[in-house]
Amino acid sequence: xxxxxxxxxxxxxxxxxxxxxxxxxxxxxxxxxxxxxxxxxxxxxxxxxxxxxxxxxxxxxxxxxxxxxxxxxxxxxxxxxxxxxxxxxxxxxxxxxxxxxxxxxxxxxxxxxxxxxxxxxxxxxxxxxxxxxxxxxxxxxxxxxxxxxxxxxxxxxxxxxxxxxxxxxxxxxxxxxxxxxx
Ligand code: AP5
Ligand code: MG
Numbered sequence: 001x002x003x004x005x006x007x008x009x010x011x012x013x014x015x016x017x018x019x020x021x022x023x024x025x026x027x028x029x030x031x032x033x034x035x036x037x038x039x040x041x042x043x044x045x046x047x048x049x050x051x052x053x054x055x056x057x058x059x060x061x062x063x064x065x066x067x068x069x070x071x072x073x074x075x076x077x078x079x080x081x082x083x084x085x086x087x088x089x090x091x092x093x094x095x096x097x098x099x100x101x102x103x104x105x106x107x108x109x110x111x112x113x114x115x116x117x118x119x120x121x122x123x124x125x126x127x128x129x130x131x132x133x134x135x136x137x138x139x140x141x142x143x144x145x146x147x148x149x150x151x152x153x154x155x156x157x158x159x160x161x162x163x164x165x166x167x168x169x170x171x172x173x174x175x176x177x178x179x180x181x182x
Contacts, residue, residue: 001026001080002105003181004087004160006152007113009056009140010120010127011166012173013084016113019174026080029071031064033084053131056139058089058147065095072099088148093155110155111177113166117141 001024005013014030021028035053038046045067049059058064068086071077087093100107115123120141124132131140155161162180166173 001108002083002100003080003108004083004110004155005085005113006088006110006148006155007166008115008117008120008144008148009137010124011113011115012123012170013113015170016111016174016177017082017084019170020082020177023178024080024082026082027076028082028084029068029077029086030084031068031086031088034067034071035059054136056131056136056143058143061089061091061095065092068096069099087151088144090150090154093151107158107160109162109181110152110160111180112152112161112163113173114163115166119167 003020003024003026005017005020007013014033017028017030020026035046035049039050039053040046045063048063052059064086068083072081083096087096096107121134121137124137125134131137152161162177164173164176164180
């Protein structure tokens with residue numbers, strides 16, 4: 001099974017991905033986590049990406065697409081995967097479609113976690129990652145609105161989107177997601 005989790009910064013993509021990964025026995029691929037790993041290890045990709053991440057801007061599409069293309073060919077993706085934070089621009093969505101077509105794979109659904117902005121800011125300020133300061137959070141929210149919202153429209157046209165109310169207890173939100181997928 002191939003799933004996409006889409007939602008604003010702080011909407012709970014990573015949190016719900018943990019539950020979904022276990023439930024469906026699929027690999028969780030978070031482009032944010034992969035990039036942070038590269039930054040930590042000081043790889044060429046990490047060095048290129050870090051500045052953008054600290055500002056809350058998107059890292060260049062080509063770098064992200066290459067990273068995901070490589071990662072999804074590994075053995076642990078054979079049973080399917082859950083994309084968290086990818087695609088978040090139209091070129092990324094188009095590249096993913098092409099990639100799946102080439103591999104003869106089909107996207108099951110796009111889970112859209114909907115959370116109001118006040119709640120998002122509250123959650124992120126309470127977390128304390130290095131890109132969780134007020135200025136960067138504001139920019140991440142703008143980038144989501146401007147560059148990632150069109151991705152939702154793109155998948156709505158394909159009738160793949162499941163809208164989920166992302167506010168409430170973590171377990172309740174998870175129940176809503178599996179209810180929408182079954
Ligand atoms: P990324 O790591 O993807 O960050 P993000 O999209 O901003 O989202 P977060 O990971 O901050 O939030 P989340 O939705 O996973 O929520 P979480 O479960 O953690 O990307 C970081 C950066 O990398 C980007 O800005 C960009 O620079 C770059 N990047 C990544 N992917 C890219 C791509 N495809 N293209 C280009 N650049 C890319 O929850 C948040 C907090 O809320 C936690 O503290 C959690 O405990 C809490 N929480 C969760 N659920 C609930 C709940 N129901 N109630 C109360 N609190 C909750
Ligand atoms: Mg995350």
